[in-house]
Amino acid sequence: MSNFPDLPSLATSEASPRVRGAFDKLRAWFDLMNKSGGFVTNQSVTSLVTSAISSGGSTETHTPPQAVGVIATGGFAKIIIEWDSPVFSYLAYTEIWRSLGTDVSAASLVGTTNANLFADLPPALSESVNYNYWIRHVSNDSVPQLGPFSTMASAATANDPEYLLDNLLGQLGYAQFSSGNFPIRTVAVLPTLPDAGYPVNVMVLLTTTGILYKNKAGAWANVVNTTDISGTITNAQIEAMAASKITGQLTDAQLAAIAASKVSGQLTDVQIAAVAAAKLTGQITSTQITDSAVTTAKINAGAIVSASIATGAITAGKIAANAVTATEIAAGAITASELAAGAVTAGKIDASAVTATEIAAGSIVAAKIATGAVTAGKIAADAVTATEIAANSITSSELAANAITAGKIAAGAIVAGDGVISNAAIGTAHIINGTITNAKIASLAVDAAKIADATIVTAKIADGQITNAKIGDAAITTAKIQDAAITSAKIGDAEVGTLKLAGNSVTVPTTFDVGTLTAGDNFIGNVTFIGVPVAVFLVCKSLSGGYATLTIGGVNMVQSAGYTAFRSYTPPVGSSAIRLTVTGTLYSCTILLLETKR
Numbered sequence: 001m002s003n004f005p006d007l008p009s010l011a012t013s014e015a016s017p018r019v020r021g022a023f024d025k026l027r028a029w030f031d032l033m034n035k036s037g038g039f040v041t042n043q044s045v046t047s048l049v050t051s052a053i054s055s056g057g058s059t060e061t062h063t064p065p066q067a068v069g070v071i072a073t074g075g076f077a078k079i080i081i082e083w084d085s086p087v088f089s090y091l092a093y094t095e096i097w098r099s100l101g102t103d104v105s106a107a108s109l110v111g112t113t114n115a116n117l118f119a120d121l122p123p124a125l126s127e128s129v130n131y132n133y134w135i136r137h138v139s140n141d142s143v144p145q146l147g148p149f150s151t152m153a154s155a156a157t158a159n160d161p162e163y164l165l166d167n168l169l170g171q172l173g174y175a176q177f178s179s180g181n182f183p184i185r186t187v188a189v190l191p192t193l194p195d196a197g198y199p200v201n202v203m204v205l206l207t208t209t210g211i212l213y214k215n216k217a218g219a220w221a222n223v224v225n226t227t228d229i230s231g232t233i234t235n236a237q238i239e240a241m242a243a244s245k246i247t248g249q250l251t252d253a254q255l256a257a258i259a260a261s262k263v264s265g266q267l268t269d270v271q272i273a274a275v276a277a278a279k280l281t282g283q284i285t286s287t288q289i290t291d292s293a294v295t296t297a298k299i300n301a302g303a304i305v306s307a308s309i310a311t312g313a314i315t316a317g318k319i320a321a322n323a324v325t326a327t328e329i330a331a332g333a334i335t336a337s338e339l340a341a342g343a344v345t346a347g348k349i350d351a352s353a354v355t356a357t358e359i360a361a362g363s364i365v366a367a368k369i370a371t372g373a374v375t376a377g378k379i380a381a382d383a384v385t386a387t388e389i390a391a392n393s394i395t396s397s398e399l400a401a402n403a404i405t406a407g408k409i410a411a412g413a414i415v416a417g418d419g420v421i422s423n424a425a426i427g428t429a430h431i432i433n434g435t436i437t438n439a440k441i442a443s444l445a446v447d448a449a450k451i452a453d454a455t456i457v458t459a460k461i462a463d464g465q466i467t468n469a470k471i472g473d474a475a476i477t478t479a480k481i482q483d484a485a486i487t488s489a490k491i492g493d494a495e496v497g498t499l500k501l502a503g504n505s506v507t508v509p510t511t512f513d514v515g516t517l518t519a520g521d522n523f524i525g526n527v528t529f530i531g532v533p534v535a536v537f538l539v540c541k542s543l544s545g546g547y548a549t550l551t552i553g554g555v556n557m558v559q560s561a562g563y564t565a566f567r568s569y570t571p572p573v574g575s576s577a578i579r580l581t582v583t584g585t586l587y588s589c590t591i592l593l594l595e596t597k598r
Contacts, residue, residue: 060563062090064137064147072133072155078121079155081133085116092140096120096133097149104134104149112138122157130156184212193218266290512591517548517582524578527552527593531573535594538565546584550591552576560589 069084081096096118099107110120122131132154137147182202190206191198193215198204203214203223213220266288414421512524538550540560547561553576558565580589 061141061143061145062088062139063145064088064091064139066148067094067135067137067150070133070135070150070153072131072153074128074155074157076158077124078119079131079133079157081118081120081135081153081155083116083135083150086137088137088139090139090141092138092144094118094135094137096135098122099132100129102132102152104152107132107134125157128156128159130154190220193220266293508595510593510595512578512589514580514589514591517580517586517589519546519582519584522580522582524580524591526575526577528575529571529573529595531570532596533568533570534596535592536567536569537592537594538589539563539592540586540589542584542586546582546586548583548586548589549581551579551581 065086065088067083067086069082071082073080073082083094093112093114094116095109096111096113097104097107098110098120111118118135120131120133122129132152134149134152136149139145139147182199184203184205186207187204188207190204190213198215200215200217203212204220205212212223214223215221510527514522514524536550536552536557538548538558538560540548540562542562545561547559549559550557550565552569552571555569555571557569558567578591580591
């Protein structure tokens with residue numbers, strides 16, 4: 001938490017009304033800053049003190065200086081204007097003005113900025129255009145003040161490259177190039193041929209597809225050389241190919257996929273080295289295959305799949321002995337009609353294969369069950385009901401430990417006087433949580449020993465129950481006291497000693513109210529300082545442009561000409577002379593010194 005000075009109130013006899021008003025404002029502001037942990041700035045203090053002074057003062061204005069170091073740099077579509085950052089504390093923004101001429105009065109405002117650089121986008125033109133620029137600064141006063149215009153800076157946009165190229169082609173034309181050496185032009189739509197502007201052998205790049213076309217005998221043709229093809233040619237890239245065009249043999253690695261419909265004529269055996277079935281899409285018809293052209297060597301391993309075999313084509317004679325194993329038999333494929341009579345023997349039945357599903361209802365009678373065969377594991381849950389148990393068959397030996405739960409005992413069946421409950425038989429584990437209510441606890445039965453540590457929380461204490469007698473000596477430490485909880489009413493008279501005051505927490509004001517002063521040096525008085533920081537304020541009202549400079553012990557402090565000036569200063573220990581050096585005429589000055597003391 002910040003420790004700002006605790007300013008006292010000034011009595012009527014101690015200072016003028018204006019000083020007392022400034023003091024009250026400053027004291028309120030310090031109090032607010034102490035509570036919020038803020039920071040004091042010169043501007044904030046000056047604003048508060050100034051607001052306390054009567055409204056008889058004039059509104060101050062600040063004229064910006066002329067902008068310097070202005071340069072302009074042209075580009076293709078923009079012009080960058082730069083200038084030196086002004087040394088001016090009241091700058092709001094900078095205006096940028098543009099004109100084709102050299103007269104600033106004919107210029108137009110094109111933008112404002114808080115930086116010292118601006119990118120102007122002049123009207124888009126294909127050819128280079130020169131522009132002239134001026135800038136000026138604007139203050140942040142309540143009535144903004146305009147600074148003078150800077151000197152003129154000029155720059156030009158660059159020529160549009162496409163415009164230059166079109167001009168060049170328009171000037172040269174295809175007539176200046178030999179046939180076959182025409183430059184490639186870009187077009188969004190293929191021009192309709194014939195066109196004198198696009199003679200035979202001219203090539204164009206269609207921008208919408210990125211495909212290169214050439215005027216071949218009055219028609220546009222896709223221009224792709226075979227040497228430019230890398231990788232495999234896919235089905236989509238082949239329009240049609242006659243078998244007679246193929247020399248040598250096509251291998252599997254050379255084919256990505258060819259639809260049968262793309263092949264015209266017949267491929268002979270010598271033209272095919274090997275084609276994987278996966279490379280064929282559609283169907284190769286009998287007219288496309290020479291008789292006996294497909295030999296065993298032409299069929300790739302695994303190439304014949306189920307879809308390639310005609311229905312009923314595989315007869316018993318085509319199946320090798322022992323070729324059909326369990327893997328080849330589909331699940332559920334063997335039905336009763338496939339089994340020979342007596343084929344299923346005991347050895348063919350897998351262990352545990354006969355489940356309840358395979359046994360017909362009522363098939364297992366008493367004669368089929370061996371003695372002792374029905375064990376506890378064979379009896380289904382809840383299968384033994386009261387009907388299956390003989391009367392008086394369940395004794396204590398049949399009951400498992402803890403088998404009798406509350407749900408098994410009829411309401412009111414156990415009473416205190418029947419001797420069923422033995423002494424100390426009910427332990428903590430036998431009592432359900434929440435069973436012991438307030439009515440079950442005898443008065444004063446709960447003493448301090450029965451209460452666990454840290455059990456009594458705030459919610460368990462009724463308001464107003466903690467009295468002075470309940471608080472042990474020295475039990476309330478600093479950590480127990482909430483911030484700002486100790487108010488003035490809680491502190492007894494004369495209870496705060498010197499040692500309880502924080503350093504620099506008490507300030508002592510010294511004020512001088514001075515009447516009309518004439519030009520020259522004026523001695524105001526002497527002040528004895530103890531070597532601690534002093535807040536120095538000077539408020540003057542002037543006539544005919546007069547102003548005053550305040551010195552303490554020969555050191556210049558502040559200067560005032562109709563406004564409040566402030567400075568923080570630590571003077572040396574001892575007496576120092578307070579003097580005002582006046583230029584012009586001042587009819588009222590107030591000096592306020594706030595010296596921090598313990």
